Amino acid sequence: SQQGEEDPQALSIQEGENATMNCSYKTSINNLQWYRQNSGRGLVHLILIRSNEREKHSGRLRVTLDTSKKSSSLLITASRAADTASYFCATLTSGTYKYIFGTGTRLKVLA
């Protein structure tokens, strides 16, 4: 399979804590994106990091990218119950428009 893999598969934390999710991939990429999916709904884009970037911030989100290790992490700080969702990384394979999605991390934030 060419799918990326997220780690952990599931994560349960208390409101206010930080949540960290990791993504590993296999191909050479142009960029890596993180998406959120609430139960039964479509995916919503969160943040994009290009292959020549190492870190990016957006509000409470922090994304890092290590192309030498083919891995990325998503940090959500000061989590809220509304952050409860599944989070997916998606990599854009170099030279194509083909996105490969990871297996997802199910995050549960307890109020």
Add this chain to the structure above:
Amino acid sequence: DARVTQTPRDKVTEMGQEVTMRCQPILGHNTVFWYRQTMMQGLELLAYFRNRAPLDDSGMPKDRFSAEMPDATLATLKIQPSEPRDSAVYFCASGPGGGETQYFGPGTRLLVL
């Protein structure tokens, strides 16, 4: 607020029947994707189009699935004949091209009995 729309939202059908799912991409987007999501396989890319031309449909079972873009405002995914293993949520997504953000529709939840 521009959105990708998909119809129907839910579909229950019997094995052997034809299923047609429709997607209206965001106006001005030139890239359209079809994905299938199941618990077992996760999110799988079935096909993608750029400027209405199919660039890759290698993820689709060719004998029963077909994807088309009759015009820039409509993408269709057909299954004929449908089988119980096709039960899944099918998502359409569009993008402005150039490897940027994809915008997902709400999905079509398909159940084949």
